[in-house]
Amino acid sequence: MRFLGIRPALIAFAALAASFAAINPAAAADAAKGKIAFTQHGCWQCHGFIGQGSVVTSNGRVIARTQLPLDGFKSFVRTTDAAMPPFRAAVLSDDELDDIYAYLQSLPAPKAVSDIPLLNNARSQ
Amino acid sequence: MPTDKTSPKLNRRKFLATAAIAGAAGSVPPTTAVLAATATPALPEQRFPSALPPNAQVAAAETGTPQAPAAPAENGPPGSDFMVDVIKTLDIKYLPANPASSYRGIHESLINYGKNTMPEFLTCMHEESSVAMCHGYFKATGKPLMTLVHGVVGLQHATMAIYNAWCDRVPVLVLGGNDLDAAHRLPGVPTFHSAQDINAIVRDYTKWDDNPVSLQHFAESFVRMYKIATTPPYGPVMMSLDGGLQTEPARDFGQPLYIPKFFAAAPPQGDLAAVKEAARLLANAEHPVIVVDRAARTQNGVDLLIELAELLQAPVVDQGNRMNFPNTHYLNRPINVIPQADVIIGMELSDYWGTVNGFIDNGNNGYGQITTKIKPGTKLISISSVDLLTKSNYQDFQQFQSIDISMPGDAEATLPSLIEAVKSAIGNDHKDAMTKRGDGIRQAHAKGLEATKQAAAIAWDAAPISTARLLMETYAQIKDENWSLVSTSGNTSNWANRLWPMEKHYQWLGASGGYGVGYGAPGSIGAALGNRDLGRFSVSIQSDGDLMYAPGVLWTAARHKIPLLAVMHNNRGYHQEVMHIQRMSNFRNRVANIGNDLAPIGTSIMNPDIQYHDLAKSMGWWAKGPITDPADLGPAIKEAVAVVKTGQPALVNVVTQPR
Numbered sequence: 105m106r107f108l109g110i111r112p113a114l115i116a117f118a119a120l121a122a123s124f125a126a127i128n129p130a131a132a133a134d135a136a137k138g139k140i141a142f143t144q145h146g147c148w149q150c151h152g153f154i155g156q157g158s159v160v161t162s163n164g165r166v167i168a169r170t171q172l173p174l175d176g177f178k179s180f181v182r183t184t185d186a187a188m189p190p191f192r193a194a195v196l197s198d199d200e201l202d203d204i205y206a207y208l209q210s211l212p213a214p215k216a217v218s219d220i221p222l223l224n225n226a227r228s229q
Numbered sequence: 230m231p232t233d234k235t236s237p238k239l240n241r242r243k244f245l246a247t248a249a250i251a252g253a254a255g256s257v258p259p260t261t262a263v264l265a266a267t268a269t270p271a272l273p274e275q276r277f278p279s280a281l282p283p284n285a286q287v288a289a290a291e292t293g294t295p296q297a298p299a300a301p302a303e304n305g306p307p308g309s310d311f312m313v314d315v316i317k318t319l320d321i322k323y324l325p326a327n328p329a330s331s332y333r334g335i336h337e338s339l340i341n342y343g344k345n346t347m348p349e350f351l352t353c354m355h356e357e358s359s360v361a362m363c364h365g366y367f368k369a370t371g372k373p374l375m376t377l378v379h380g381v382v383g384l385q386h387a388t389m390a391i392y393n394a395w396c397d398r399v400p401v402l403v404l405g406g407n408d409l410d411a412a413h414r415l416p417g418v419p420t421f422h423s424a425q426d427i428n429a430i431v432r433d434y435t436k437w438d439d440n441p442v443s444l445q446h447f448a449e450s451f452v453r454m455y456k457i458a459t460t461p462p463y464g465p466v467m468m469s470l471d472g473g474l475q476t477e478p479a480r481d482f483g484q485p486l487y488i489p490k491f492f493a494a495a496p497p498q499g500d501l502a503a504v505k506e507a508a509r510l511l512a513n514a515e516h517p518v519i520v521v522d523r524a525a526r527t528q529n530g531v532d533l534l535i536e537l538a539e540l541l542q543a544p545v546v547d548q549g550n551r552m553n554f555p556n557t558h559y560l561n562r563p564i565n566v567i568p569q570a571d572v573i574i575g576m577e578l579s580d581y582w583g584t585v586n587g588f589i590d591n592g593n594n595g596y597g598q599i600t601t602k603i604k605p606g607t608k609l610i611s612i613s614s615v616d617l618l619t620k621s622n623y624q625d626f627q628q629f630q631s632i633d634i635s636m637p638g639d640a641e642a643t644l645p646s647l648i649e650a651v652k653s654a655i656g657n658d659h660k661d662a663m664t665k666r667g668d669g670i671r672q673a674h675a676k677g678l679e680a681t682k683q684a685a686a687i688a689w690d691a692a693p694i695s696t697a698r699l700l701m702e703t704y705a706q707i708k709d710e711n712w713s714l715v716s717t718s719g720n721t722s723n724w725a726n727r728l729w730p731m732e733k734h735y736q737w738l739g740a741s742g743g744y745g746v747g748y749g750a751p752g753s754i755g756a757a758l759g760n761r762d763l764g765r766f767s768v769s770i771q772s773d774g775d776l777m778y779a780p781g782v783l784w785t786a787a788r789h790k791i792p793l794l795a796v797m798h799n800n801r802g803y804h805q806e807v808m809h810i811q812r813m814s815n816f817r818n819r820v821a822n823i824g825n826d827l828a829p830i831g832t833s834i835m836n837p838d839i840q841y842h843d844l845a846k847s848m849g850w851w852a853k854g855p856i857t858d859p860a861d862l863g864p865a866i867k868e869a870v871a872v873v874k875t876g877q878p879a880l881v882n883v884v885t886q887p888r
Binding site: 226 | 556557589590591598678679681682683684685686687688689690691693695696698701702704705708720722723727728729730804807808811812814815816818819820821823827828829886887888
C-alpha cells in the first residue's frame with residue numbers, strides 16, 4: 105500500500121498545492137489531492153513536478169494548464185501506446201485522474217520570456 | 230615479483246626475451262644506444278615448492294613493508310628506467326593512476342629516475358577514475374595520456390572506463406602490472422593479482438594489446454600502441470607490463486637497445502570515387518541533411534563542416550558526441566528535419582540506424598514499435614572510420630543500417646575532398662533554389678530559438694530548481710570566461726546545447742561514449758586538467774548518481790590543484806531507472822511501490838539525502854549547498870566561479886527537477 109509510505113515531502117507538496125488552490129477556488133480540494141496523486145503515481149518523473157515537460161522524457165510536451173479537455177486527457181492517459189505507458193484504472197482511479205487534471209489546471213501561467221533577463225543570454229556570447 | 234633468492238639461471242621470461250631479441254636483431258637497426266652492459270646475476274638458491282596456504286610473509290607482501298628486489302645498481306640500471314626513456318619520447322604530460330605493487334618497478338623509475346615529469350604522476354583513488362581522467366583530458370587537448378593499473382584487480386576496476394573510451398573513440402594508453410613467471414613470483418596475494426593474459430579482460434574493447442617479454446619488445450610495442458591509439462578511429466590500447474621485466478637489470482643481449490621514432494599516421498580517407506558520387510547526390514538533392522556525431526576532431530573540422538553546410542545550404546543535425554557544428558549557426562537544426570530529407574549524409578555516427586528509425590519502448594514483452602523516419606527512396610551516405618574497426622562481442626556497433634554509399638574513413642580527413650567535389654557538382658541552375666532553401670532554414674532556426682526560450686521559462690521559479698534555470702544561472706556566471714563545458718552527467722534536457730552558444734570545439738566535449746555511469750566526475754576533472762594548462766575555464770554539470778561511483782576523484786582534483794566548477798544536478802535518484810520501473814509497473818498494471826521515497830524502491834538516492842557539498846569539502850574543495858531556492862543559485866555560483874579562478878575546484882550542490 106503506497107499510501108502508508110508517503111514521506112513528509114508529500115505533505116509539503118500538498119500544502120503547496122493548497123496554495124495553488126487558493127488561486128483557483130473552484131478546483132480547491134481536487135487540485136490539492138491531484139498534487140499528491142501526481143507525485144505518488146510518478147507523473148513527475150517524465151513531466152516534471154509542475155508539468156513543465158522535457159525534450160528527453162516527454163518529447164517537449166508541457167502538461168501544465170493542458171489545453172486538452174478532461175475527457176481527452178483521461179482517454180489519452182488510459183489508452184496511450186506511445187512512449188508514455190498507459191495508466192489503467194487498476195493503477196490510477198478515475199477520481200485521482202480528475203484530481204490530477206484539476207491540479208494541472210491550477211498551475212500558474214509561466215513567466216514571459218521577456219521578463220527573464222537570463223534568457224536574453226541564450227545562445228549569445 | 231621475483232626475488233634474488235629464487236631467480237633461476239634462465240627463467241621463462243628470460244628465455245622468451247632471448248628468443249625475441251634473436252628474432253629481431255637482424256632486421257631492425259639500432260638508432261639510439263641507451264644502455265650500458267650489465268653484469269651477470271648471481272646464481273640462485275634452490276627453491277622448495279610448498280602446498281601450504283599463504284603465510285605471514287606472503288601476506289606481508291601486500292600489507293607489510295615491501296621486501297627490496299635485487300639491488301639494480303649492482304647489476305646495471307633497472308629495466309623500468311629504460312621504459313621511462315621510451316615513455317618520455319612521446320610527449321605524455323600526465324599519468325593518473327592508483328598505486329599498485331605489480332608496477333612498483335616502473336613507478337619508482339618514473340618518480341626518481343624520470344623526476345616525475347613527462348609524465349607527472351597524479352594520485353588517483355580508483356582505476357576507473359584514472360582512465361576516465363585520461364579520457365576527458367584527450368577530448369580537451371587532443372593529446373593522449375597513459376595510466377598504470379594493478380594486475381587483474383586494478384584492471385578489473387578500470388574496465389568500464391576503458392569501455393567508455395572505446396565507445397567514445399578516445400585513445401587511452403593502459404599499462405597493467407602483471408607477473409607472468411609463476412615459478413618465481415611471490416605467492417599469495419601477488420599471485421592472485423597475476424594472470425596468464427590480463428589483456429584478455431579488455432581485449433573486446435581495445436584496439437590492440439601486447440605483452441612484451443623484453444625491453445626492446447617494450448620499446449617497439451609502446452611506440453606502436455601510441456601510434457595505433459592515435460590513428461583514427463581512435464581507441465584505447467592495452468599493455469601488460471611484466472613485473473620481472475620492470476625490476477630486472479636492463480640488458481641488451483648483444484644488440485643495443487633503441488627507441489623507435491614515432492611518426493603520426495595520416496588518417497584514412499573515404500574513397501575518392503565514392504566521395505564524388507556522394508557529392509553528386511548532395512548537390513542535386515532537394516532536401517539534403519547533414520548529420521554529425523564525432524565528425525569534428527578539431528576546430529578545423531568544425532570550420533570544414535560549416536563550409537560544406539553553407540555550400541549546400543543544408544541543415545546540420547549535431548548529435549553531440551563532440552562539438553561538431555555551432556548551435557548559433559542558422560543551419561544548425563534538430564533531428565526533426567530527418568523526415569523531409571531526400572539525401573542524408575552521416576559522419577561518424579554512433580548509431581546510423583537510430584538516426585533514421587524510431588523505436589518506441591512501449592511493450593511489456595520486450596518488443597517495442599519500430600518505425601522509419603525517412604521517406605522511401607531517401608539516399609543514405611556514410612563516412613565513418615569506425616567501419617574500419619568492428620569487433621564482435623560488445624554491441625556498440627548498433628543495429629545494422631543499409632547505406633547507399635558507405636565510405637570507411639575519417640570524416641574530418643575526408644571533408645576537404647568532399648567539399649571540392651560538391652563545388653564541382655553544384656550546377657548554376659541549383660543555386661537559386663539552394664539560396665531559397667537556406668532562407669527557409671534561417672527562419673526555422675530563429676523560430677526554434679524562441680520556442681526553446683519559452684520552454685525554458687516554464688517552471689523558471691520552481692523548487693526543486695528547473696534544469697533550464699540551473700543551466701542559465703550557471704552560464705550567466707561564466708559567459709565572460711574562456712569556458713569549456715566538460716561534461717553534463719545525468720540528463721538536464723540538453724539545455725546547455727540548446728541555450729549556451731557553442732562555437733568552439735572545446736566548448737562541448739560530449740558524453741561518456743558507452744553510457745557507463747561514473748564517467749562524469751573523473752572525465753570532467755581530466756578535461757579540466759587539460760584546460761587548466763590551456764588557460765580555459767572548466768565547468769561541469771555533475772549528477773548525483775554519477776558522482777557516487779568513485780567520489781575519491783574529488784580528492785585527486787584538490788590534491789593536484791585542478792580548477793573545475795562543478796554545478797550539481799542533484800535530482801536524488803537514478804532517474805533513468807526511476808522511469809523504467811514506473812513503466813514496467815504500468816505495463817503490468819501494477820502500482821509502482823515507492824516505499825518511503827518519491828520513486829520506485831531501489832531507484833531513489835534519498836533518506837538520507839547525501840550532502841554532496843560536505844563530501845566535496847572533506848576532500849579539499851570549496852563547496853556550497855544544498856541550494857533549493859532558485860534565487861540563491863546565481864550568488865552561490867558566482868562565489869564558486871571566483872574560487873575556481875584562483876586555481877581550485879568548487880562545487881555547488883543544487884536540488885533539481887528530475888530532467
